[in-house]
Amino acid sequence: xxxxxxxRVAVITGTASGQGRVAAQLFAAEGAIVHGADVDAAxxxxxxxxxxxxxxxSVVDLTDDDAVKRWIDGLGPIDILYAxxxxxxxxxxxxTTFDEWSWVLRHELDIVFLPVxxxxxxxxxxxxxxxxxxxxxxxxxxxxxxxxxxxxxxGVIAMTRQLAAEGARRGIRANCVSPGMIxxxxxxxxxxxxxxxxxxxxxxxxxxxxxxxxxVVRAALFLASDEASYITGANLVVDGGWSAVLPG
Numbered sequence: 001x002x003x004x005x006x007x008r009v010a011v012i013t014g015t016a017s018g019q020g021r022v023a024a025q026l027f028a029a030e031g032a033i034v035h036g037a038d039v040d041a042a043x044x045x046x047x048x049x050x051x052x053x054x055x056x057x058s059v060v061d062l063t064d065d066d067a068v069k070r071w072i073d074g075l076g077p078i079d080i081l082y083a084x085x086x087x088x089x090x091x092x093x094x095x096t097t098f099d100e101w102s103w104v105l106r107h108e109l110d111i112v113f114l115p116v117x118x119x120x121x122x123x124x125x126x127x128x129x130x131x132x133x134x135x136x137x138x139x140x141x142x143x144x145x146x147x148x149x150x151x152x153x154x155g156v157i158a159m160t161r162q163l164a165a166e167g168a169r170r171g172i173r174a175n176c177v178s179p180g181m182i183x184x185x186x187x188x189x190x191x192x193x194x195x196x197x198x199x200x201x202x203x204x205x206x207x208x209x210x211x212x213x214x215x216v217v218r219a220a221l222f223l224a225s226d227e228a229s230y231i232t233g234a235n236l237v238v239d240g241g242w243s244a245v246l247p248g
Contacts, residue, residue, distance in 0.1 A: 003031030004225040011035045011078050013062055013115055014085025016043025018184040019132075019213040021050070023082055026217050027224075028054045035075050037062060038085065062111045072118040080224045081119045082130045083112045087186075088152070092145030101148045108152035116163065126171040128224045132216075133157040133178035133235060135243045143201075153178070157235050164233030173232040175223040180239025182211045206241030 010027045014020035015036030021043075028034050028051045037060040038044040048057040060071045062085050072078075087107040089100055112131055123129070136146060137153030156176065163174035181201050202210050219238050222228055237243055 003029065004221070004227065005080070006031035007033070008079035009033050009035065009075070009077060010080035010082060010224070011037075011072070011075060011115070011119060012082040012084055013037050013111070015047050015057065016040035017047075018186060019179075019182070019216050020084045021047045022213040022217045023084055023220065024051050024055055026214070026221055027080070027082070028052070030221065030225075032080065037071055062114060063106050065114055068114040069118045072115065072122065075122065077124050078119050078122045078127060079124050080128050080130070081115060081123065082220060082224065083115050084132050084220075085111050085115075086132065087111075088146075088149045090144055090146045090149060093147040095145070096147050104148035104152055108149065109155050112156055112159065116159075123167075123170070123172055127167075127173075128228075129163055129167070129172065129174040130220045130223050131156050131160050131163075131174070131176045132220075133160070133176045135178055135180045135237065135239050137178060138237070138243055160235060161233045168232065173223075173228070175228070175231060175233070176235040177216060177220045177223060178235050178237045178239070179216045180211060180237070180242040181205065182213060182216055182238075184213055204242070205239070206245055209240065211238060211240055 005027055010032040012020060012023050012034060015024045016038035024034050024036050024047050034055040036055060037058045039061050041059045044057045044059060048055055058071050061067050088104055133156045134153040136150050137157045160174050160176040167174055216238050219236050
C-alpha cells in the first residue's frame, strides 16, 4: 500500500528527540526519504536507528548560518521542509535579560529562518513548508511568564503567512502547526514538573488531557501531504481546545 509521502524528500530539523523523532518515524512510514538534523549527536543517532534506511541524519548547529547552508546545499531538491527544531527559556519581562532574550530569539526564530532561507532555492515547485508555532504565539499567560517565547512563536506564525505569500507563484505551500501542552522530554523537565505552577493544566484543557507528540506530528503530516493541497498560510492549533475557551 502506498504512503501519503511516497518518494518525497522531507527535511526535518530537531530529530534527536520529542516531536522531531516522531516526525522522522511517521514521515518515513508514509514513504518519505527523510533528511534529519540536530545538534544532539547521540539522540540523532538513536533516531536514525529507529527509522532505518529511509533516513539520513546530520549533526548540525541549526543556529549557525554557514553550517545550515552546507547541510542544506548537500541535499539536492526538497519536497517538504518541516522546521521543527527549537529550544526556549521562560521568564517574565522584568526578569528576562537581554542575553536571554537574544538566546531565545536565536533558538526559536533564527533556527526556523536559516533552514527555510537556505532551503528556499532547493524547494521543488509545489513543495510544502511546515513551521512550528505555539499557543504561546496566540495569547499571553499569567501562569507561565514567557515574554521572549511569546514573541518568537508569534513571529513564527507571522512568518508562515509571509512564506505562503512568497511561495504562492511556485505553488509552494507554507503552513504552521501550533501545539498547546504536549508531553515531551522537554516539557516533562519544566512545564510539567511537580513544582511548576502549570503542573495541573490538564484540568483546564477541554479534552481533559495533555497531548502527545504524535498528535502534533499527524497534524503536520496532513499539512505536508496532498490532502492539504488547497491550504496555505494556515495555523493549525493542536491544543485540546485550550485556546478556544475561557479558563475554568
